[in-house]
Amino acid sequence: MKTEAKTIIPLATIAILLFSVSPLASASTLTVNLNPKTGVATIDSVSTTKIIFTYPSNSTISHYLRNVSSSFSLSGKFAGTSEGAQVLQGSFNDWNHHVSVSNMSAAVSYSAKGNATALVINKSTDVNATVSGVFQVVNGSVTANLGWRAFIVRGAMNLALDGHMVDVNLAGSAMQNSLGSHAMASAWLFSSFGGGSFWNRPTLNFSALSTPLSTWTKNYDAKTNTTTFSKTISGQDTYTVNADLNGQKYSLSSVSDPSGVIAIQGYANTSGDSLVIAPAPASASTNLLAAAVVAALVVVAAGYLLLRSKARAKAPTSFSTLAQV
DSSP, X not given: OEEEEEOOSSGGGXXXXXXXXXXXXXXXEEEEEEETTTTEEEEEEEEEEXXXXXXXXXXXXXXXXXXXXXXXXXXXXXXXXXXXXXXHHHHHHTTOTTOEEEEEEEEEEEXXXXXXXXXXXXXXXXXXXXXXXXXXXXXXXXXXEOGGGGOBOOSOOEEEETTEEEEOSBHHHHHHHHHTTOHHHHHHHHHHHTTSTTTTOBSOBXXXXXXXXXXXXXXXXXXXXXXXXXXXXXXXXOEEEEEEETTEEEEEEEEOOEEEEEEEEBEEEEETTEEEEEOOOHHHHHHHHHHHHHHHHHHHHHHHHHHHHHHHHHHHHHHHHHHHO
């Protein structure tokens, strides 16, 4: 954990780094499914952020926040030409200008709980999108460029969700949105932090997944002919800034922790930031054939035993008939 202590006046100059690279129970996860046959990819990015604001029990803000208890969730669907989808598109363009967002859906939920000394806000944003332009043919091999997996949405991402215009990205918006009808608390926080570095920090941030694909865990399932690559960032890195204002101590911290899963139809190897489809190894084909042979033998054996049991059941009746003759 990183911490920093300062005496800061005014309080609005407090800065906080949002990024964390550790798996939690509610970890942020990016899931990418690649289909070479259709030439498209589907992504599901679930971004979770916990914001913790601590303050003295005798402070003004304590009286505003000690009874806060609120939560809500909103969702919506968007065409690729919509403003929100274009913001997501822009975050991909930083890595790959060929990737294009065809459509997108989003859901966001907030919860806020305050007591005499702390306010805890939990934010979750789920963005699903269909994208094209991921695949290309290089030297006769089909490749999928995944450089954009480490995307960051910079700036506000305003979406019309259930009739409400909501920024689903910036940390400051998360604080204001989660407080809902607590106008005095929201106004105090904005006057103290609005416009600062904390207020403008992105929560849709998967930059930690920029680690080489060769370091991701690979698994090939011959039965489904699917190759998956997964990555969980180890360790916890929480950045906290403390402030002393007129003898009263305040602290802001935030935690988010991305992990990733990439699945592609067929057998694939890594090459830099790309996946290259290749013939499945002989061992995988052999294992699949062996499994099929075993299954066939089981069926044959079951059929043989069934016929044998029927033959035994008929035998007594035949002997009885011969005796009567």
